[in-house]
Amino acid sequence: MSVSVRRIVTRAAVVLGVLGLVAGGLLLTEAGRRLLVGWLDTGYSVQGDPSDLRPRFEGADADRRRIDVRLVVAAEGFDQPVDMQPVPGHPELVVVLEKKGVAWWLDLSAGTRGRFFEVDALTASEQGLLGIAFHPDFVNNGRFFTNHTGDADGAERTLVIAWRAQQSDPRKGEPKRGATLLSVEQPYPNHNAGQLAFGPDGKLYVGLGDGGFKDDPHGNGQNPDSLLGSMLRLDVDGEALVPADNPFVGRPGHRPEIWAYGLRNPWRYSFAPDGRLVVADVGQNTTEEVTIVGRGENHGWAAREGDHCFPPGTDCPPRPELIDPIYTYPRSEGQSITGGYVYTGDEVDALHGHYVFGDFVTGRLWAFELPPAGQTVQPDRIYALGRFNLLPSAFGRDGDGRLYVVDYGTGRLLRIAPGA
Numbered sequence: 467m468s469v470s471v472r473r474i475v476t477r478a479a480v481v482l483g484v485l486g487l488v489a490g491g492l493l494l495t496e497a498g499r500r501l502l503v504g505w506l507d508t509g510y511s512v513q514g515d516p517s518d519l520r521p522r523f524e525g526a527d528a529d530r531r532r533i534d535v536r537l538v539v540a541a542e543g544f545d546q547p548v549d550m551q552p553v554p555g556h557p558e559l560v561v562v563l564e565k566k567g568v569a570w571w572l573d574l575s576a577g578t579r580g581r582f583f584e585v586d587a588l589t590a591s592e593q594g595l596l597g598i599a600f601h602p603d604f605v606n607n608g609r610f611f612t613n614h615t616g617d618a619d620g621a622e623r624t625l626v627i628a629w630r631a632q633q634s635d636p637r638k639g640e641p642k643r644g645a646t647l648l649s650v651e652q653p654y655p656n657h658n659a660g661q662l663a664f665g666p667d668g669k670l671y672v673g674l675g676d677g678g679f680k681d682d683p684h685g686n687g688q689n690p691d692s693l694l695g696s697m698l699r700l701d702v703d704g705e706a707l708v709p710a711d712n713p714f715v716g717r718p719g720h721r722p723e724i725w726a727y728g729l730r731n732p733w734r735y736s737f738a739p740d741g742r743l744v745v746a747d748v749g750q751n752t753t754e755e756v757t758i759v760g761r762g763e764n765h766g767w768a769a770r771e772g773d774h775c776f777p778p779g780t781d782c783p784p785r786p787e788l789i790d791p792i793y794t795y796p797r798s799e800g801q802s803i804t805g806g807y808v809y810t811g812d813e814v815d816a817l818h819g820h821y822v823f824g825d826f827v828t829g830r831l832w833a834f835e836l837p838p839a840g841q842t843v844q845p846d847r848i849y850a851l852g853r854f855n856l857l858p859s860a861f862g863r864d865g866d867g868r869l870y871v872v873d874y875g876t877g878r879l880l881r882i883a884p885g886a
């Protein structure tokens with residue numbers, strides 16, 4: 467090899483090496499950034515023109531059966547909205563939460579809105595004002611509950627607060643903040659979950675993620691002595707916060723608040739009309755999942771991610787006691803599942819009785835009928851609604867059961883309407 471050729475080869479190797487380092491660094495940075503700050507604060511923005519609301523059917527969706535819908539802008543101008551809940555007793559009213567700590571009432575018929583209340587929320591990463599649930603008897607007692615991350619006793623905590631509205635109407639005056647029902651220290655700013663939901667049993671279900679950061683470093687998912695990585699069940703009406711019939715009451719090494727555990731980040735969940743608790747659990751490396759959560763169950767994280775061994779590629783012993791999801795999807799389809807609701811409205815006939823959900827990162831929406839107990843969703847039973855130019859942080863319902871996508875990216879509420 468001549469000197470000049472050797473020089474060229476050496477230079478080429480150096481250039482390739484530098485390029486490799488740069489590429490590796492970017493990958494590391496991107497991966498690290500996602501894991502450190504979480505999806506809600508990654509600077510993710512809507513891909514494509516947000517005014518174009520036509521669905522696209524790409525990748526696996528191209529071969530799926532479709533349900534023909536269109537998205538109709540029902541409201542806009544919210545700042546990083548993360549939850550939308552109907553106000554009991556007022557079919558035209560919903561409450562919309564902004565991550566930074568502001569709750570708005572919105573009259574969907576009149577198009578009017580106003581500030582309902584505020585909390586002093588931490589807002590880094592996946593922190594914020596993240597969930598609200600109205601008491602099943604809100605029309606008589608004005609009670610509701612919020613979930614936010616705040617600073618208490620010098621620590622970052624998930625706080626579940628009891629409130630009482632005036633005259634059971636968010637439009638009439640400031641609600642009164644009451645007791646702190648739950649205060650759980652958060653080791654990292656991500657994986658706080660955030661939803662609150664009342665079950666058909668009248669109990670309040672509080673999902674908690676594993677606490678962060680990645681790989682569940684404290685082993686919270688598989689530790690029933692930690693509230694993190696669990697679904698909690700609380701009694702907001704009785705003398706005691708913990709229902710006597712919770713599965714782990716009186717069992718040593720288990721927190722009695724826990725209904726089920728082994729969850730990574732149950733960001734959004736809901737109760738189906740048949741009473742089953744449908745949880746969308748956000749994955750880490752390979753798999754997003756929908757799972758039905760029952761009493762006393764272990765859902766596997768971080769021994770499993772979805773229905774695979776974790777870490778990926780490892781061999782893990784069979785553990786029949788771990789509950790597998792009913793549906794999973796891979797990274798090629800999305801990176802952060804947003805759970806929705808079983809559709810009970812009569813606006814979109816084809817969606818009736820289908821669980822509608824989506825992916826925060828890719829803006830894809832899907833639907834399926836919940837399978838019978840113990841069964842999974844068959845591949846030919848998943849319907850594509852399409853991929854849209856939005857970041858669905860949540861789904862919401864109005865008083866008539868119509869369904870909305872909460873778009874974190876542009877601050878819009880988009881009603882799912884029949885296709886044109």
Ligand SMILES: [Ca+2]
Nearest residue numbers: 652654656677
């Ligand atoms: Ca956390």
